[in-house]
Amino acid sequence: MLIMETASEVKLHVRWMIKADLASVLGIESKSFDRPWCEEDFCDRLRFRNAIGMVVDRNGTVCGYMIYMLDRGKIVVEKLAVHPDFRRQNVGKKMVDKLKSKLNENRRRKLELLVRETSVGAQLFFKEMGFRAIEVIRGHFEDEGVDAYLMCHELADTFSAAPDGEMPRNRIRIYL
Numbered sequence: 526m527l528i529m530e531t532a533s534e535v536k537l538h539v540r541w542m543i544k545a546d547l548a549s550v551l552g553i554e555s556k557s558f559d560r561p562w563c564e565e566d567f568c569d570r571l572r573f574r575n576a577i578g579m580v581v582d583r584n585g586t587v588c589g590y591m592i593y594m595l596d597r598g599k600i601v602v603e604k605l606a607v608h609p610d611f612r613r614q615n616v617g618k619k620m621v622d623k624l625k626s627k628l629n630e631n632r633r634r635k636l637e638l639l640v641r642e643t644s645v646g647a648q649l650f651f652k653e654m655g656f657r658a659i660e661v662i663r664g665h666f667e668d669e670g671v672d673a674y675l676m677c678h679e680l681a682d683t684f685s686a687a688p689d690g691e692m693p694r695n696r697i698r699i700y701l
């Protein structure tokens with residue numbers, strides 16, 4: 526029997542990844558990447574003290590996941606993927622919103638990740654999420670001979686945070 530869900534019945538919840546999620550995560554991983562990580566790769570990465578894994582639970586089903594590292598001054602996203610059946614339904618955005626909520630002026634003020642030059646969909650997604658490509662890393666994905674784009678999202682700096690219509694004041698220039 527086909528059960529239709531209305532938009533108001535769909536609940537997306539981002540929570541910590543637990544061991545019981547691994548089978549779903551591996552399933553999404555294999556559908557999302559040409560060279561997917563295996564179980565050992567995930568376990569190895571999550572053993573690092575600064576590594577965090579989260580999943581998106583959609584009415585009890587894991588439909589997306591991310592792995593990120595808490596680094597000095599920034600958060601580096603290692604993996605972020607959504608099950609193909611649930612793409613274009615804001616699951617990816619929900620994860621990026623979660624990451625953005627972890628930024629703050631004093632500790633970590635930017636998000637960074639590497640995207641394959643061939644993953645145009647992912648590039649457009651991150652651009653839509655407010656990331657900019659800031660560097661090309663030649664041959665980063667050596668096994669495939671593919672370049673990577675370093676994409677970055679930073680908290681608005683004090684200049685762009687100036688109130689509407691007010692020019693930012695250069696407080697240093699008067700001393701030069």
Ligand SMILES: CC(C)(COP(=O)(O)OP(=O)(O)OC[C@H]1O[C@@H](n2cnc3c(N)ncnc32)[C@H](O)[C@@H]1OP(=O)(O)O)[C@@H](O)C(=O)NCCC(=O)NCCS
Binds near residue numbers: 612614617651
């Ligand atoms: C990239 C990815 C995570 C996006 O997840 P998603 O849940 O489909 O994204 P969302 O629904 O939150 O998209 C939000 C907006 O981003 C943009 N966007 C997302 N995917 C896009 C695509 N393939 N092409 C163009 N724009 C895209 C759209 O503007 C979209 O809004 P819209 O659907 O109203 O037009 C998903 O396609 C994926 O898992 N890809 C394979 C794995 C991967 O490449 N991961 C990134 C590298 S680590």
